[in-house]
Amino acid sequence: WARAVRGLLLDVSGVLYDSGADGGVPIAGSAEAVRRIKASGLKLQLCTNETQATREDFVRKLRALGFDVSVAEVTAPAPAACRLLKERGLRPHLLVHDDLIPEFAEVDKTNPNCVVLGDAAENFTYANLNEAFRLLIGMEKPVLISLGKGRYYKETDGLKLDVGAYMKALEYACDVQAEVVGKPAKTFFESALAELGVPPEQAIMIGDDIVSDVGGAQQCGMRALQVRTGKYRPSDENHPEVKPDAYVNNLAEAVDIILQHL
Amino acid sequence: WARAVRGLLLDVSGVLYDSGADGGVPIAGSAEAVRRIKASGLKLQLCTNETQATREDFVRKLRALGFDVSVAEVTAPAPAACRLLKERGLRPHLLVHDDLIPEFAEVDKTNPNCVVLGDAAENFTYANLNEAFRLLIGMEKPVLISLGKGRYYKETDGLKLDVGAYMKALEYACDVQAEVVGKPAKTFFESALAELGVPPEQAIMIGDDIVSDVGGAQQCGMRALQVRTGKYRPSDENHPEVKPDAYVNNLAEAVDIILQHL
Numbered sequence: 001w002a003r004a005v006r007g008l009l010l011d012v013s014g015v016l017y018d019s020g021a022d023g024g025v026p027i028a029g030s031a032e033a034v035r036r037i038k039a040s041g042l043k044l045q046l047c048t049n050e051t052q053a054t055r056e057d058f059v060r061k062l063r064a065l066g067f068d069v070s071v072a073e074v075t076a077p078a079p080a081a082c083r084l085l086k087e088r089g090l091r092p093h094l095l096v097h098d099d100l101i102p103e104f105a106e107v108d109k110t111n112p113n114c115v116v117l118g119d120a121a122e123n124f125t126y127a128n129l130n131e132a133f134r135l136l137i138g139m140e141k142p143v144l145i146s147l148g149k150g151r152y153y154k155e156t157d158g159l160k161l162d163v164g165a166y167m168k169a170l171e172y173a174c175d176v177q178a179e180v181v182g183k184p185a186k187t188f189f190e191s192a193l194a195e196l197g198v199p200p201e202q203a204i205m206i207g208d209d210i211v212s213d214v215g216g217a218q219q220c221g222m223r224a225l226q227v228r229t230g231k232y233r234p235s236d237e238n239h240p241e242v243k244p245d246a247y248v249n250n251l252a253e254a255v256d257i258i259l260q261h262l
Numbered sequence: 263w264a265r266a267v268r269g270l271l272l273d274v275s276g277v278l279y280d281s282g283a284d285g286g287v288p289i290a291g292s293a294e295a296v297r298r299i300k301a302s303g304l305k306l307q308l309c310t311n312e313t314q315a316t317r318e319d320f321v322r323k324l325r326a327l328g329f330d331v332s333v334a335e336v337t338a339p340a341p342a343a344c345r346l347l348k349e350r351g352l353r354p355h356l357l358v359h360d361d362l363i364p365e366f367a368e369v370d371k372t373n374p375n376c377v378v379l380g381d382a383a384e385n386f387t388y389a390n391l392n393e394a395f396r397l398l399i400g401m402e403k404p405v406l407i408s409l410g411k412g413r414y415y416k417e418t419d420g421l422k423l424d425v426g427a428y429m430k431a432l433e434y435a436c437d438v439q440a441e442v443v444g445k446p447a448k449t450f451f452e453s454a455l456a457e458l459g460v461p462p463e464q465a466i467m468i469g470d471d472i473v474s475d476v477g478g479a480q481q482c483g484m485r486a487l488q489v490r491t492g493k494y495r496p497s498d499e500n501h502p503e504v505k506p507d508a509y510v511n512n513l514a515e516a517v518d519i520i521l522q523h524l
Contacts, residue, residue: 020317024326028412036455046289053361061388084310106384122388122390124388124391125387125388126383126386126387126423129386129423129427130420130422130423133414133421133423133427134420134421137414137421151434151437152395159392159395159396159399161391161395161431161435163394164434164435165395165431165432165434165435166390167432167433168422168431168433168434169427169428169430170427172413172426172427172430172432173413173414173423173424173426173427174413175413246398250424259342
């Protein structure tokens, strides 16, 4: 699986670092692994469903944790959602993290005709969920756009419900199907590959989520590895539908093997 | 549809009254309709998914609103769940409304091996949902018991997400299927009919929820009416799967017609 690679897509939370209210903790060897990827001449793009911060703040945090990355190297759902909203003339009601709101600064949000759902974390209050629900159920044709459909993720203080769980709640209550922007949507991986500048058969995705990262990337014709860090659980190795091209203990091990085959 | 009736099952919220933080408002004619049912010799049982209060408090509230009903006339999910927990030796973690907790007083809640989910309302916080999720995902075989699967209900200050939406969130996050106690579960309607003391073909269910009330009752061999009060919406009349035996404008109209056919 490690041959003929020209570029890597990396998931971030659970691969580079474990996120948390304390700002997060780098995963051992990952910062060095990112440096080695760049030194090798391989292309690198971060492909994240992170929706708790703007790309600028996100990169600032990663740099503070020791990762040599730039804003141009981040593919994230909010900018993709903004493109979709503009194309379709949609005016969103946002149920997202406070720190993500600047990504939507240029978007008309008056008189909403859709709801955009992100990982709102503490903003997932009973009142805010009811408000989003009422707006949706009051639309002639409810449009729900979800920035990802992850089930849960791991922070330093434990597992947290991810945006996908709240998406399912609203889908059920309104009898609609959300449009997912972010992993594992095919269009999202295609955007990341375009920014990487490498065709799918020469790229490898490395992530901790068996469905969003591994399954999504494989459906785009890429190889995909699951790391045994972050939200990885041993039962993932018996997943009924998704089988990674390989398991690796962590990003550093994946990079070791890939660099040996260059 | 109004012939050969010996007993009525009535949904409560949206049929007898519109609930709300202010205690709720009776629906015009409903208190009088309950009196006329009783005076006619028809049997009556309230069949509710109410999980925001003990039956005692619930009946106290209904009596204060002018309804002549007793605790024995209420079939509700929490007592049914307690029976199920005892039969199966399950120890619940409760994510329910504070006012429902006394219904579980006799149940061992130490070292939980299942989660019981009710309409927790303000207790549906981000922290409480994460806590229930973590307990479930940490179980070898997660057991989620949901007191109903309603999508939403109407209070005097607007529509609210019901327990079913939060059930779907936890089902998705944990990849489990909840066991539903309450409408539309067949066993729940069968309990209500047993308490009514009337076979299904001689009973009519009257409710405002096309799926939980009407669909559930019909699957037990009962006739079922949808009232155009409470959460009723005109689009319910085009429901792809469920067709009531009749629509009535409200409970009073249903009782008028039924009494004419005695």
